[in-house]
Amino acid sequence: MKKNKTNFITILISIFFVNSIYCQININKISKEIKTKLPTEKKPTNNILSNDEVIKGLKEALYLGVEKSTEKASAIGGFLKNDLIRIPFPEEAKSVRDKAMQWGLDRKVEKFEQTLNEAAEEACKTAAPIFVNAIKNMSLSDGFKILNGADNAATVFLKTQTNSQLYSLFFPEVKKAIDKEQLTTYWSPLVTKYNQSTRISGKEKVETDLNKYVTERAIHGLFKLVAIQEKEIRKNPLQRTSEILKKVFSSIDP
Numbered sequence: 001m002k003k004n005k006t007n008f009i010t011i012l013i014s015i016f017f018v019n020s021i022y023c024q025i026n027i028n029k030i031s032k033e034i035k036t037k038l039p040t041e042k043k044p045t046n047n048i049l050s051n052d053e054v055i056k057g058l059k060e061a062l063y064l065g066v067e068k069s070t071e072k073a074s075a076i077g078g079f080l081k082n083d084l085i086r087i088p089f090p091e092e093a094k095s096v097r098d099k100a101m102q103w104g105l106d107r108k109v110e111k112f113e114q115t116l117n118e119a120a121e122e123a124c125k126t127a128a129p130i131f132v133n134a135i136k137n138m139s140l141s142d143g144f145k146i147l148n149g150a151d152n153a154a155t156v157f158l159k160t161q162t163n164s165q166l167y168s169l170f171f172p173e174v175k176k177a178i179d180k181e182q183l184t185t186y187w188s189p190l191v192t193k194y195n196q197s198t199r200i201s202g203k204e205k206v207e208t209d210l211n212k213y214v215t216e217r218a219i220h221g222l223f224k225l226v227a228i229q230e231k232e233i234r235k236n237p238l239q240r241t242s243e244i245l246k247k248v249f250s251s252i253d254p
Contacts, residue, residue: 049251055143057248059135062154064241065229066131073124073222080117085221087116090213096191103193112187116210119177120218123170127222130169134161147252151234155227163219170215178210 049057072078079085089097089109100109138146138157146153187210232239233249240246 057244058143061233062135065226068229069225070127079120087217115181115183116214119174119214122177123173123218126169130162130165151231152227154230159223166219174214175211
């Protein structure tokens with residue numbers, strides 16, 4: 001009888017133990033299901049940008065880009081010694097250059113090209129105020145378009161806003177530099193002599209406006225440098241030299 005009682009107690013304990021395990025499994029399962037259905041709490045993030053931060057960051061990036069670009073472009077040899085933006089002999093007057101070289105006027109051709117580039121360097125010294133004004137007037141809409149745009153979106157914005165003003169500003173500066181170096185004393189004889197030879201060969205005469213040519217190439221070269229600076233800031237975290245630049249441009253990192 002005692003043995004039967006012991007077996008009965010053992011069975012009861014076993015049943016209780018199994019039920020406890022089963023209940024715990026059910027409780028864990030229900031708890032897991034509840035957790036999956038409950039809305040998850042979003043952790044606060046510091047990467048959310050305010051409108052003011054977007055504009056501030058983009059303006060700083062543009063200021064930095066145009067400052068470095070104008071410094072490079074307006075430095076001695078900024079155009080002449082930089083193959084990316086160096087101004088060559090006018091393409092439409094290349095035949096004049098080839099003839100001049102044949103006539104032994106190598107030094108005059110070299111001096112001519114040097115003066116073209118020095119005129120562009122001189123003109124670029126005047127660009128900063130126009131850029132600064134355009135950047136100051138950037139709207140919130142412009143800012144978000146630039147931030148989410150292509151690698152050169154800021155450069156395109158600046159070019160749209162400033163191109164005509166830069167041309168009006170650069171043209172007299174280029175003319176002044178060309179006149180100062182008496183570039184026409186090299187240019188006019190070359191073109192005159194070439195045009196005289198075309199009477200025999202039947203080739204078309206060359207009439208190149210040097211002031212216009214250099215002004216357009218100077219603006220083109222300057223924006224090429226600005227585009228390089230913009231891409232650096234977008235792609236290279238090491239170029240983001242302030243907290244606002246890091247915050248704004250890290251938001252669009254892949």
